[in-house]
Amino acid sequence: MKQIAVIGAGSWGTVLANVLADNGHDVTLWARKEEIANEINTFHRNHAYLVEAEFHPNLTASSSLEAVVKNKEVVLFVVPSHAMRDMLIKIKPYVRTDALLIHATKGFEQESWKRMSEVIAEELPEWHDKIVVLSGPSHAEEVIRRSPTTVVVASSCQDSAELTQTIFINSYFRVYTNPDVVGVEIGGALKNIIALATGLADGLGYGDNARAALMTRGLAEIARVGSAMGAEPITFVGLAGVGDLIGTCTSKHSRNWRAGYAISQGKSLSEVLSEMKMVVEGVKTTRAGHALKEKYNIEMPITEQLYAVLFQDKDPKLAVEDLMNRGKTRELQEMAQGW
Ligand SMILES: NC(=O)C1=CN([C@@H]2O[C@H](COP(=O)(O)OP(=O)(O)OC[C@H]3O[C@@H](n4cnc5c(N)ncnc54)[C@H](O)[C@@H]3O)[C@@H](O)[C@H]2O)C=CC1
Numbered sequence: 001m002k003q004i005a006v007i008g009a010g011s012w013g014t015v016l017a018n019v020l021a022d023n024g025h026d027v028t029l030w031a032r033k034e035e036i037a038n039e040i041n042t043f044h045r046n047h048a049y050l051v052e053a054e055f056h057p058n059l060t061a062s063s064s065l066e067a068v069v070k071n072k073e074v075v076l077f078v079v080p081s082h083a084m085r086d087m088l089i090k091i092k093p094y095v096r097t098d099a100l101l102i103h104a105t106k107g108f109e110q111e112s113w114k115r116m117s118e119v120i121a122e123e124l125p126e127w128h129d130k131i132v133v134l135s136g137p138s139h140a141e142e143v144i145r146r147s148p149t150t151v152v153v154a155s156s157c158q159d160s161a162e163l164t165q166t167i168f169i170n171s172y173f174r175v176y177t178n179p180d181v182v183g184v185e186i187g188g189a190l191k192n193i194i195a196l197a198t199g200l201a202d203g204l205g206y207g208d209n210a211r212a213a214l215m216t217r218g219l220a221e222i223a224r225v226g227s228a229m230g231a232e233p234i235t236f237v238g239l240a241g242v243g244d245l246i247g248t249c250t251s252k253h254s255r256n257w258r259a260g261y262a263i264s265q266g267k268s269l270s271e272v273l274s275e276m277k278m279v280v281e282g283v284k285t286t287r288a289g290h291a292l293k294e295k296y297n298i299e300m301p302i303t304e305q306l307y308a309v310l311f312q313d314k315d316p317k318l319a320v321e322d323l324m325n326r327g328k329t330r331e332l333q334e335m336a337q338g339w
């Protein structure tokens with residue numbers, strides 16, 4: 001049994017905390033709002049994020065970072081990417097020197113375009129080679145029902161990856177290890193761009209062929225930029241790549257898919273974001289993907305078109321036309337750039 005702190009009481013943080021509590025660990029969840037902590041402690045519920053779920057009684061919550069993090073053997077970060085650095089700065093004084101650090105955030109830091117483990121390593125350098133990332137096709141709404149789910153945990157430290165696997169794995173939550181931190185983080189983050197694009201295409205009524213095209217050609221983009229950034233290409237055919245693309249681009253649970261769908265129905269990006277109570281990482285990640293494409297001089301046509309739709313008012317139908325009318329391409333030669 002481990003003493004575990006979970007930072008972030010949104011949908012994913014709460015559900016991961018509940019998996020750990022199911023596994024017999026003593027789990028304390030940090031909630032930004034005191035009323036959410038009180039609701040979890042009193043009613044074992046967090047209705048703002050998970051309407052019907054009732055949590056394991058071993059799961060308690062607090063809005064005091066010090067109380068949550070101090071003396072904990074494991075600290076799990078599940079805040080949106082834009083909040084990661086700020087949270088790290090705040091918890092730094094309380095983290096035990098031998099704590100296992102895990103994050104489950106899918107995104108990049110804005111402007112620096114750093115991966116989340118790079119941000120953690122900058123703020124907590126003693127952990128630079130031991131950080132673990134948890135990713136894969138895992139919608140909170142299904143994990144809370146204990147529906148069979150598979151995820152991957154990546155770390156350059158095999159012991160840390162295996163310890164994370166051991167504390168999370170159970171009969172509904174199967175955990176694989178992978179040493180490729182870069183690939184797992186990039187796959188998990190960039191699939192949100194493709195999920196947004198798929199929501200748009202579905203909303204425009206383009207159908208199954210277009211969705212399959214976006215997912216497959218999206219994977220090629222992810223593999224190309226991922227390889228350039230040092231990922232193992234084979235990771236992208238695993239859970240953090242193909243797995244999460246399928247899970248997100250075909251799911252109505254996906255906030256990214258739903259945001260894309262809403263934009264296809266004529267809503268502006270700011271309307272969509274203000275109506276959605278939960279984080280839509282793919283919007284900021286489209287900016288990151290666009291910047292990475294420039295930095296590594298890589299072709300990412302879907303990312304480029306989505307960027308134009310989201311931030312330059314391009315008509316989504318015209319974006320699809322432009323994708324379809326690109327120059328002729330040789331599939332194998334082009335795919336080989338990523339694999
Ligand atoms: N919801 C899901 O099914 C999954 C989510 N993820 C990833 O997990 C991360 C968190 O997502 P969710 O829990 O779904 O988001 P959410 O929108 O449900 O909750 C976000 C949480 O972060 C807190 N928060 C927001 N801004 C903050 C700030 N500036 N400082 C501190 N706390 C802040 C909110 O109060 C809330 O508790 C994202 O990177 C997401 O991509 C990954 C896999 C599955």
Ligand SMILES: O=C(CO)COP(=O)(O)O
Binds near residue numbers: 137138195
């Ligand atoms: O990453 C996720 C599932 O694996 C969650 O995706 P959304 O943020 O689009 O809901």
